[in-house]
Amino acid sequence: MAAVTETWLVLGGGSTIGRAFAQRAAAAGAAVLLAGRDVAELERSAADLRLRHGVPATSVLFDALDLEAHRGFARACATLAHGRLHLLLAFGVMPTQAACEADPQLAQRMVETNLTGAASVLTALAPVLRGQGGGTVVALGSVAGQRGRPRNHLYGATKAALGVFLQGYAARHARHGVRVLHVLAGPVDTALTWPLPKLPFMVSPAAFAAATWRLARRGTGQVHVPRIWAPVMAAIRALPDRVFNRLDL
């Protein structure tokens, strides 16, 4: 077996996209750290990765809302990594706009998970990445963050704000070898979107993970996955308000 030179830490290791990405990384010979709340379930996925791909894979407890724990979590990940550590930010929640309007605590929890929790854990992990001379951060944003839609503008706001955080994070740590790829994801067929009506240009988690994995090897900055969303969002963003507002998207 070839020596393992890198580890992908999947934050949200139980997410549909995170699990598909972990399969890709392990198939390419990388070690995998699956981070999330349900450690028993993550350990089963890690065992599957070890068995299928013969790479080191393990689980680690992570709760985006437990900000106090993030520094200790980052230190633990540094000791568990084989070779250089890279990150996939793949956790998030998306209650409906109506549910958030009915329950402000649900809205607060979404902001705290998607934005505060993401910013906190990336900040805690920055010294680890810098200390090893750099690393790649792939963060799952959303086309929903590119123009506020009536049906999900609170979720979209968390993703737009995450994008601004990532811009500054990339600029701040670039000279220490940290590369940031902000993926503006279109709809993917996962637990997050199962409650929604069929969405346009929806892709499977495996197809999404394959495209993201390819981009993660060389890309930085912002990129749409799948690519069709670049022209679609350019068109949607160019619509005047009077037209956009009538669409009730």
Ligand SMILES: NC(=O)c1ccc[n+]([C@@H]2O[C@H](COP(=O)([O-])OP(=O)(O)OC[C@H]3O[C@@H](n4cnc5c(N)ncnc54)[C@H](OP(=O)(O)O)[C@@H]3O)[C@@H](O)[C@H]2O)c1
């Ligand atoms: N699916 C799409 O169409 C789509 C489009 C654009 C962007 N994205 C983004 O892609 C990422 C992955 O989404 P997915 O579609 O794969 O969704 P998913 O299968 O529903 O997974 C969401 C994950 O987030 C985790 N999570 C929620 N709250 C957490 C917390 N406090 N601490 C740690 N983990 C927490 C969940 O963990 P538990 O299992 O413990 O609940 C779950 O594993 C999300 O950031 C999402 O916003 C998805």
